[in-house]
Amino acid sequence: MNQAQLESFVGYLKKENWAVFGPSKLATGKSESVEISPYLAAHGKVSKEQPPVFIGHLDQPGDLILDQRLPFYSFKKFFFPEKETLFDYRNNLLAEQDHRHKVALVGVNLLDLKAINLYDQVFEKDKYYQARRRNIFIIGHAIVPEIEDNIFEYKYEEEVLEHLPFDVFLATSTANNFKVFTGSIKGQRVLEAFGHADYEHIQYSGAVKEKDKDKRMEEIEKSLVNRHNQKTWYELGKRCLECGKCTLICPTCFCFRIDDIPTAKNCGQRQRCWDSCFFREFSEVAGGHKFLKSPAERIHFWYYHKFVRIPEEFDFIGCVGCRRCAKVCPVDIDIFEVLKEIENS
Amino acid sequence: MHNSYHSESAKITAISWQTNNVKLFRFEFERKVFGHSLKIKPGQFMELSLPGFGEAPFAPCNATGSGCIELCIRSTGRLTEKLHAMKIGDKVGLRGPYGNGWPVVADNKLPLAKQNLLIIVGGLGFVPLRTLILGKEKFLGKESKVQIFYGARSPDDMLFRHEYGTWKKQNIEVVLTIDKESTNWRGNIGLVTSLFDKVVLNENSTAFLCGPPVMYRSVLEKLLERKFEEDEIFLSLERRMHCGIGVCQHCAVGPYYTCKHGPIFSWTQLKNIPSAI
Numbered sequence: 001m002n003q004a005q006l007e008s009f010v011g012y013l014k015k016e017n018w019a020v021f022g023p024s025k026l027a028t029g030k031s032e033s034v035e036i037s038p039y040l041a042a043h044g045k046v047s048k049e050q051p052p053v054f055i056g057h058l059d060q061p062g063d064l065i066l067d068q069r070l071p072f073y074s075f076k077k078f079f080f081p082e083k084e085t086l087f088d089y090r091n092n093l094l095a096e097q098d099h100r101h102k103v104a105l106v107g108v109n110l111l112d113l114k115a116i117n118l119y120d121q122v123f124e125k126d127k128y129y130q131a132r133r134r135n136i137f138i139i140g141h142a143i144v145p146e147i148e149d150n151i152f153e154y155k156y157e158e159e160v161l162e163h164l165p166f167d168v169f170l171a172t173s174t175a176n177n178f179k180v181f182t183g184s185i186k187g188q189r190v191l192e193a194f195g196h197a198d199y200e201h202i203q204y205s206g207a208v209k210e211k212d213k214d215k216r217m218e219e220i221e222k223s224l225v226n227r228h229n230q231k232t233w234y235e236l237g238k239r240c241l242e243c244g245k246c247t248l249i250c251p252t253c254f255c256f257r258i259d260d261i262p263t264a265k266n267c268g269q270r271q272r273c274w275d276s277c278f279f280r281e282f283s284e285v286a287g288g289h290k291f292l293k294s295p296a297e298r299i300h301f302w303y304y305h306k307f308v309r310i311p312e313e314f315d316f317i318g319c320v321g322c323r324r325c326a327k328v329c330p331v332d333i334d335i336f337e338v339l340k341e342i343e344n345s
Numbered sequence: 346m347h348n349s350y351h352s353e354s355a356k357i358t359a360i361s362w363q364t365n366n367v368k369l370f371r372f373e374f375e376r377k378v379f380g381h382s383l384k385i386k387p388g389q390f391m392e393l394s395l396p397g398f399g400e401a402p403f404a405p406c407n408a409t410g411s412g413c414i415e416l417c418i419r420s421t422g423r424l425t426e427k428l429h430a431m432k433i434g435d436k437v438g439l440r441g442p443y444g445n446g447w448p449v450v451a452d453n454k455l456p457l458a459k460q461n462l463l464i465i466v467g468g469l470g471f472v473p474l475r476t477l478i479l480g481k482e483k484f485l486g487k488e489s490k491v492q493i494f495y496g497a498r499s500p501d502d503m504l505f506r507h508e509y510g511t512w513k514k515q516n517i518e519v520v521l522t523i524d525k526e527s528t529n530w531r532g533n534i535g536l537v538t539s540l541f542d543k544v545v546l547n548e549n550s551t552a553f554l555c556g557p558p559v560m561y562r563s564v565l566e567k568l569l570e571r572k573f574e575e576d577e578i579f580l581s582l583e584r585r586m587h588c589g590i591g592v593c594q595h596c597a598v599g600p601y602y603t604c605k606h607g608p609i610f611s612w613t614q615l616k617n618i619p620s621a622i
Contacts, residue, residue, distance in 0.1 A: 086350050089396035092436050096348060122592060127348040227619070255594040258587045260399045268397055275593070282595060285585050286421045289558065297620055305594060312600050
C-alpha cells in the first residue's frame, strides 16, 4: 500500500461513517502547547525536541502524520474516556446509557497498542467498555528496518505483532510503502470491502509471549514487594507536587471514580471519570481517615500498581515505556531513572 | 451483556434506631426472585445506591437466607444522611454481594479444630459479624464456643444490645467495655485490649477483628503475645471503594483489592504491607 492508497483508505473509512482519528497536524487546541514549569526552567531542563504531534480528527486524509514521534497524548481516551455517563437518573430510576459511535484510529504506535492490551484485560467485563470497543477500528503503524531478509520479518511477526491488538497494521520501511497486515476478521472484512487484497493475516495470540517471562519485570516486582527502596519513595515524595499530570497522560493509568452529577432537580447522571492516586482524597473513607497518608506513600502506590499489581493480575508489566509521564512532570521525575534506582537497590 | 453497575431496586420495610446516629434498615427486593436467590456470606458487602447521592459499601448484618437485607448505618456523610431521612416504603438500589467473607467451618476455610472464635470488635466494626453470630451453628458448628470483646464509646453506643441475652444462651460470651466512665455502667472501662487481662480466653480459638484502624495494632500485639498464629488472625479492612469489583484501584492494599480479595485478610497476608492498617 502506498501513501495515496492509504489516503484513499482513510477517505473510504470516512465515507463508511467511521469517525477517523490519528496523529495529525491539527493540534486539538492552541492551549496545548507545552509549558515549562519554573522548576524545569531553573534547572535548565528545556526540551529541544521537535514540536509534539496531537491526535485529532482527520478532516482530510492528508492531515495524517505517520512518523516516529509519539503523539503528545496517548489513544487512551478513545477506549476509556475521561468522563462517561453510566446512567441517567430521574428521581429514583436509573436508565442505562448507550454508547455507539464508530471510531477508526489510524497510526496507533506500538506502545499505545500495548496499552490497549491492558484496557482489554481490565475492562473485560465492563459493558460500557465492550460496547465502545466493538465499534473501534484500530490501524496500527510502525517504522521498521528494511524488511529484506525473511528471518527478521518472521521474528517481527512472532515477537511483536502477534501480541498486539489491531485490526490492520501498517509496517513501513520506506516513506511511501506500507506492508499491510490484518489482526482480526473485522480488519480483513474492512480491507476487502475497500478493495485491498494484498495483506497477510496475523493470528493474535495473547498479550504475553509464553516462553520467556520478562526477567526485568520480575526483578522490579521483587524489589518493590520486598521494600528494598524505602529511601527512594521518601526522596520522591519530597519532590512530587501531586499534580496528577503523569496519571492523566499515562496510557496505562485507569483509576476512576463514580459520581452522581445533578443536571436538574431530582435528575442527573451517574458518571465515571478518571481519578488520580496522587490526589489526597483518593484513599479517604467516611469520617475522614486517609490510608495513603503522604506523597511518598501515594507515589509508591502508583509504582506498585504498575510494577506489582498489574504483573500479578495479567502477567505483563503495567508500563509501556512511552516516558510521557517524565515529559509532563513539572519537577523532572523520570520513570526510567526511578526504575533504575529500584533495580539497583 | 451483564452490567456490573446495575443495582437491584429494594424497598425499606423496617427502620429501627440502634444508637443516636445509627439506624438498622431492612430492605426487601422488588424482584423477589432476586432476593431469594441471593447468597451472602458473613463479612461480604453490598453497594447501596441512591441516585443523586452516589454509592457506598455496607456489610449486611442479618441472618442469611431470609430474602431481605439488613444494613446498620451511621449517619456520617451525604449519602448516609439522606438515607437516615428516608421512610418505610422508600427505595434504594443494591448490588453485590462482593468480597470473600469470614473464613468459616461450613466453607472448609476454617479447620474444625479451630472452630472456637474470639471476636474483637470496636464501634461499628460489630456490624459485619452479626450475620456470623446469628448463624453460629450453621457456620461454625454446634460445639464452637464464641467470645466477643466489644468496645464502644458509651453504653448508648452499643449496637445490637438487646440481643446479647439471647446470644449468651448459645455458648456466646459477650464481654463489653466502654471508653469512659458512665453512670449506671458496671462493666469494664478502658480499651478493648484491657479485656485480655480480665477474661480467660478459650483454647483453640481463631481471632476475627473488625474496628477502626487504631484498634488493630494494639489488639494484634495482644493476640501475638497470647500465641495466636499469624494465619489464625483475620481482619476486615475498610477502604474507599467506587466500583466494588476490583477495577477502580481505590481500595488497593499492596497486591490485593479489598473489594475482591478481601475485605477479610489474614494477618499473614497483611503484615508486610505498609499502611495496610
